[in-house]
Amino acid sequence: MKYSIGVDFGTESGRAVLVEVETGREVATAVFPYINGVIDEVLPESNVPLEPDWALQDPEDYIRVFQNAIPRVLAQAEVQASDVIGVGIDFTACTMLPVKSDGTPLCMLPEWRAAPHAWVKLWKHHAAQPEADKINETARLMNQAWLERYGGKISSEWFFSKVLQILNEAPEIYAAADRMIEAADWVVWQLTGIETRNSCTAGYKAIWSKSEGFPPKDYFAALHPQLANVIDEKMTRDIRPIGQPAGGLSSQAAAWTGLKPGTAVAIANVDAHVSVPAATVTEPGRMVMIMGTSICHMVLGTQEQLVPGICGYVEDGILPGYFGYEAGQSCVGDHFAWFVDNCVPGEYERQAAQRGIDIHTYLEEKAATLKPGESGLLALDWWNGNRSVLVDVDLTGLLLGATLATHPEEIYRALIEATAYGTRVIVEAFQQNGVPIHELVACGGLPEKNKLLMQIYADVTGCPIKVSASSQTPALGSAMFGAVAAGKQAGGYDTIVDAARKMARLKDEIFLPIAEHQRVYDQLYAEYLRLHDYFGRGENDVMKRLKSIKVSARSG
Amino acid sequence: MKYSIGVDFGTESGRAVLVEVETGREVATAVFPYINGVIDEVLPESNVPLEPDWALQDPEDYIRVFQNAIPRVLAQAEVQASDVIGVGIDFTACTMLPVKSDGTPLCMLPEWRAAPHAWVKLWKHHAAQPEADKINETARLMNQAWLERYGGKISSEWFFSKVLQILNEAPEIYAAADRMIEAADWVVWQLTGIETRNSCTAGYKAIWSKSEGFPPKDYFAALHPQLANVIDEKMTRDIRPIGQPAGGLSSQAAAWTGLKPGTAVAIANVDAHVSVPAATVTEPGRMVMIMGTSICHMVLGTQEQLVPGICGYVEDGILPGYFGYEAGQSCVGDHFAWFVDNCVPGEYERQAAQRGIDIHTYLEEKAATLKPGESGLLALDWWNGNRSVLVDVDLTGLLLGATLATHPEEIYRALIEATAYGTRVIVEAFQQNGVPIHELVACGGLPEKNKLLMQIYADVTGCPIKVSASSQTPALGSAMFGAVAAGKQAGGYDTIVDAARKMARLKDEIFLPIAEHQRVYDQLYAEYLRLHDYFGRGENDVMKRLKSIKVSARSG
Secondary structure (H helix, E strand, C coil): CCEEEEEEECCCEEEEEEEECCCCCEEEEEEEECCCCCECCECCCCCCECCCCCCEECHHHHHHHHHHHHHHHHHHHCCCHHHEEEEEEEECCCCEEEECCCCCEHHHCHHHCCCHHHCEECCCCCCCHHHHHHHHHHHHHCCCHHHHHHCCCCCCCCHHHHHHHHHHHCHHHHHHCCEEEEHHHHHHHHHHCCCCCEHHHHHHHCCCECCCECCCHHHHHHHCHHHCCHHHHHCCCCCECCCCEEEECCHHHHHHHCCCCCCEEECCEEHHHHHHHHCCCCCCEEEEEEECCCEEEEEEECCCCCCCCCCEEEECCCCCCCEEEEEEECCCHHHHHHHHHHCCEHHHHHHHHHHCCCHHHHHHHHHHCCCCCCCCCEEECCECEECCCCCECCCCEEEEEECCCCCHHHHHHHHHHHHHHHHHHHHHHHHHCCCCEEEEEEECHHHHHCHHHHHHHHHHHCCCEEEECCCCHHHHHHHHHHHHHHCHHHCCCCCHHHHHHHHCCEEEEEECCCHHHHHHHHHHHHHHHHHHHHHHCCCCCHHHHHHHHHHHHHHC | CCEEEEEEECCCEEEEEEEECCCCCEEEEEEEECCCCCECCECCCCCCECCCCCCEECHHHHHHHHHHHHHHHHHHHCCCHHHEEEEEEEECCCCEEEECCCCCEHHHCHHHCCCHHHCEECCCCCCCHHHHHHHHHHHHHCCCHHHHHHCCCCCCCCHHHHHHHHHHHCHHHHHHCCEEEEHHHHHHHHHHCCCCCEHHHHHHHCCCECCCECCCHHHHHHHCHHHCCHHHHHCCCCCECCCCEEEECCHHHHHHHCCCCCCEEECCEEHHHHHHHHCCCCCCEEEEEEECCCEEEEEEECCCCCCCCCCEEEECCCCCCCEEEEEEECCCHHHHHHHHHHHCEHHHHHHHHHHCCCHHHHHHHHHHCCCCCCCCCEEECCECEECCCCCECCCCEEEEEECCCCCHHHHHHHHHHHHHHHHHHHHHHHHHCCCCEEEEEEECHHHHHCHHHHHHHHHHHCCCEEEECCCCHHHHHHHHHHHHHHCHHHCCCCCHHHHHHHHCCEEEEEECCCHHHHHHHHHHHHHHHHHHHHHHCCCCCHHHHHHHHHHHHHHC
């Protein structure tokens, strides 16, 4: 029996899963919580304080995941290292760091240890908004065609926003950095001793495309004179398609993990994207939704299509041979968590506690007794802005229709419904722009926890929803890519499609749209769309004006 | 020393207050909670179930107030009955009942005891909406000029909506009723043995005016053939101006109360209206706000002005010699109560309990630390529809601007601010239509309890706000009218203006607008107005459509 290991680097921890290559059975799992977690107040050791919106990580935590979690899954499963044929990793993105030419992170060098910009910038580091604004404005002024590939807007979370922030605020760090690299690629480098760059993060986060490469030098020069040669000086134009091997495990990494030197290591990947084949999707028409605090939507297309307001599309970005389209909703699980923390009366907490169930379950039960439309409520799901298709972080939440008879579970359900309408906007944006979708496949934490939510999504979108069988889809996907990196001759697979056929599975349960619910939700969705356009497309920019009044009030 | 007694009939209880005529000092107070309270589920004794939106009362409860509360204040104060020169009463309105020609309520007769329509219909009986619709539609078709006096709309709460509902649904009760009468006038009848009708309820609730009387017979006939002669058959055209005596106390009522037979009894009045002189207001320019679960706004004018969307104006309706203008907000204290019941997390309850303060106080404390505009939130205060100036019960609440960082106290403050914007809309409607207002005088429960709210109202409206010194302003006002009914010769006063000069007082504390708050609130109010008009004046009737979807969902 042959095995592959997938390592999934999340926001708070890293997870290793040992998987049977032939069947996809998940034999053992180990989670290692990062010692320094998300660094958003002060730097470790130096206690240097961070500004608001900063979010850093410690690259040594990633190495500790290899050192701890991989030996633990081997031990748990009582598997011989020689039976492990491949390793794949996936990471949050864009999570990036400045390193020396030998791969040493600047933050690990004593002279830069107290410099915030020397550390890993986590995906949710949101302090580079001025840089993102500059990137977008400059791109529009210079008529950069690539802007359209990203729905017309580059995010403050993405690679060059973060690089430009380093250059603007800490030019000495920029100068000292021989390489600027995604953490995903950096950990693969640590495993193999070879620096590689993957097509997924390059495409989705660093404005690269297979046919056009990176933006031109004069564009980078317009952002900052010293940025002109950033690609050739600190990155590479050699972008490797996902699905390929990155190299063999180095002796050092073999010592960390207990695996054999030379074990195949896959090109790095992103947590959301690696989940697509792990959720059985290797063809167009079926959209994968990774549902957690937010939703990431992924769909494959055979043709290049401009879809307004989606996050981006990348050729070979998800699966080789396809255009991988990505969209996102920025506030889903987070929305319900906010509601539970801020809006649920003590009486409900007591009732739930008395019954020994958690408050989400209690609310779900109560909300499930309501019929569609019965609450009279309608919400816009913009508590954390809108990531697709309006791409506007300054939009805010709206709840309409409350009366003195409105109960918390009605608001809770209205918030779920609002996120479902948000998903339908995205599905329709794809459909109306030449990217067909006829089925949804869900994975992530939410589908396991909230069946009401899944049914509402089916009713609102009118699409059947299937659910990935694995509760750790990204790690399974990484293990699948590890098996592909090993290849068929070594007991793995030659392509990710072959791997998916054997290793990926769906649950039996399918959520089918209920026709009488659909009829009501069609009416409510029409109302949602009208408010969506009124508040989101400039007819009444009250949300932005309130935000600017808020900013003056706080500073005044 | 001479005394007067004011009896204030509220929604849940009746209150008697014994007042020193010379000074207005409130010497003794007694409250009698109605035994049958608000009857909204089943009838007493028969247990006949009521439909939704019904709200009835038991007229015997009113008599019990006289029998219990008046003897108690006499005893408490150790005052001789001979020193009590007058009695005044005020009532909720429109609260009405069908009675026999001797004053016996139909519901007290065994044959009608199990008939819901035989009981008192309380002001908040909301089941006569179809009748109100018919009244308004017919008035428009027949070009009834009086409709304009009520801002273009008669409420389902008002007199003829309720009468027409009786006729439509229980014609046998309509036929059996010799008189249809306001409870206010009915209790005065019980005190004096003489049926009188007051100009306040007739004007504000029963479409009467001093110059034009009631609507014509052909109008009533168009509503229902049997209603043609309702005025002459079951009411009277002899409407008595408030401020006059209704008669002397009957021997029976003297026996109930312990007062002397022949004690002067004032013409009946309404709780809100009687508060105006009790809050020192006897001239134009100063608007009285009775602030509780809802707000009633009263202002005096010297000229007849049409103010779109206000509740109504009545010559001699508040004070003899003035046009009394009334407007209303249907959801104020109720709004905060709803919020506390449905939206405040257990953690806040525990914090408040730990500090030994109530949750409203706790929220007020937290909300008071915020600056205007700092929350980024804006609400439309329509949780219970809009009573002025849109006059539309089908409007619903809106909250805009929430983010994942929004806290409960921010929402709480936004709801307070929304009700303040609602007040400003009313103030401006008066000002822009020839009814000047330069100062607000508050009374009722809220001003005592929530100083933050009072400051926000001053900041939002730009008007200074004074507060009535009495915490039981309506009862004080009724006692003042009792002293006027007695007259100067008996130790009372000849006019209510004279009585107000001696008996009414304000607190020393004045809430003055703070200029820097006003600047921010002017911006927020502009946003409120734009949403108010967008959702309230037909541009986007989403609230009504959601209500109709809700109705179908519930019935489907």
